[in-house]
Amino acid sequence: MKFCNEYDEMMQGLGQKKLPRIDFGSLNNILESCRKQLLHSHTADVRDDQANADGVSADSQLCSGRFGTFVTNDIPFGCSSFLMQTGVGYLVCEGTFFPTLLKEIRGVVGFFNSRAQALLDRHLPSGCCKCFLWLGDRLLGTDVELIQECETLIAYATINTIAVRRLLKKYDKIHYSKQGQAFKSRAVSMRVEILQSPWLYELMALHINLREAKANMECAHLQLDGFSLIFDNTKPSLSFELFDSIKLNIELTCSICLETLFDPVSLGCGHLFCYMCACKASSVSVVDGLKAASGRKKCPVCREVGIYESAVNLEELHILLKRSWPEYWEERRKMEKAERIEEAKQHWQSQAARFMGI
Incomplete structure (x- = not known):
């Protein structure tokens, strides 16, 4: 006992x-x-x-x-x-x-x-x-x-x-x-x-x-220091080790584009993807978002259905990757910005055409 x-x-x-x-x-x-x-x-x-x-x-x-x-x-x-x-x-x-x-x-x-x-x-x-x-x-x-x-x-x-x-x-x-x-x-x-x-x-x-x-804050007494962001051959992972030998190593590579996660999102099944990659996998535009995905759409990894509606945007993880790898983040941001603008343009053009009955 x-x-x-x-x-x-x-x-x-x-x-x-x-x-x-x-x-x-x-x-x-x-x-x-x-x-x-x-x-x-x-x-x-x-x-x-x-x-x-x-x-x-x-x-x-x-x-x-x-x-x-x-x-x-x-x-x-x-x-x-x-x-x-x-x-x-x-x-x-x-x-x-x-x-x-x-x-x-x-x-x-x-x-x-x-x-x-x-x-x-x-x-x-x-x-x-x-x-x-x-x-x-x-x-x-x-x-x-x-x-x-x-x-x-x-x-x-x-x-x-x-x-x-x-x-x-x-x-x-x-x-x-x-x-x-x-x-x-x-x-x-x-x-x-x-x-x-x-x-x-x-x-x-x-x-x-x-x-x-807050590294220089004298009043911040950190008791847990087992968390770290590890880069192994430019492949990042979030790792921590706690008492009773519990270890976690979370790969931060998107399974679709095979690049480091950008604007990461966790689907209901727990698998991590870039937000735009998840939108493409669920056949929705970034304008509509993952909430608009069909309940029949499957996770690209485990093939489970009904997991897009409960997706979670990992904002803190996005900030961590941005601070830890600024060069990559800035390059990826420019690429995604151009892609999102083009996708949004096509989306609204199709909406306008549909409204006009064209």
């Missing part, structure tokens, strides 16, 4: 009460209960085999979680290897463990995304809000607060990710299965993998931007 205590201390140290969280203690108790029952079942199985050479006793086919059970006669998942080999239906704790875990992950991801978006809006506000927030920042000195809240949110995402990974690893170890790994894959497809959230990428870029801008 060492990590359970560390997790509780970390969550309390974030300074906010009643945050959505992974109930590590309760889920760990479910697994512990399942482990004990599997051990008991295995002991009973060995005893029954000695007494009856015809097969496995019915009692050895139980793997009921502490808070619920689920019956499967399908592909065996969960339970120990000796039960898998029987090919007989059994009770497993997936009926409680995975639904509970999924519900809590969704709560954590939803909270993180909303708070991260609000923080980023404070740094790069739009419209009339810009004037009020600019004045408020000058009066309250919120640059340091932005850095601290950014670090808090990143720590929140990381500690909950560690909790999920440890639970899934323990599940597979107890049940001699790969269902924990399969759950991680399903979480990605359901867009509840927090380490693949575009808002996390934006927070990482924001942290680097603020760190560089």
Whole structure:
């Protein structure tokens, strides 16, 4: 229970009460209960085999979680290897463990995304809000607060990710299965993998931007310094390493034009593209924007549909690339400006012709 205590201390140290969280203690108790029952079942199985050479006793086919059970006669998942080999239906704790875990992950991801978006809006506000927030920042000195809240949110995402990974690893170890790994894959497809959230990428870029801008601020005590923009053979990537050996390396090359991302956008599936490349892939003009894309259009990489409407413009990442590679950025800006002007001209000409009935 060492990590359970560390997790509780970390969550309390974030300074906010009643945050959505992974109930590590309760889920760990479910697994512990399942482990004990599997051990008991295995002991009973060995005893029954000695007494009856015809097969496995019915009692050895139980793997009921502490808070619920689920019956499967399908592909065996969960339970120990000796039960898998029987090919007989059994009770497993997936009926409680995975639904509970999924519900809590969704709560954590939803909270993180909303708070991260609000923080980023404070740094790069739009419209009339810009004037009020600019004045408020000058009066309250919120640059340091932005850095601290950014670090808090990143720590929140990381500690909950560690909790999920440890639970899934323990599940597979107890049940001699790969269902924990399969759950991680399903979480990605359901867009509840927090380490693949575009808002996390934006927070990482924001942290680097603020760190560089406020490098000489004595009052800015940066606790997270594992973020960096790496250039390997002119191919940039956003990298960070945090506690518990969690590492992320996010390639910043567009899969369509094969160039460094310019005006980057993250589609709903999590893949990154240049904004104009994403527009071309979805068959919309830059004037209409990605929101106008058909729901049947697919991601060029994973072929998933319905991912353009939820696209996120990565403005902080764009600023980071602009500051880190100004020569490339300026050259790309000139090329895109000319292309956008020509595309906008063609768009409005076609609209005018349609209006005139030509």
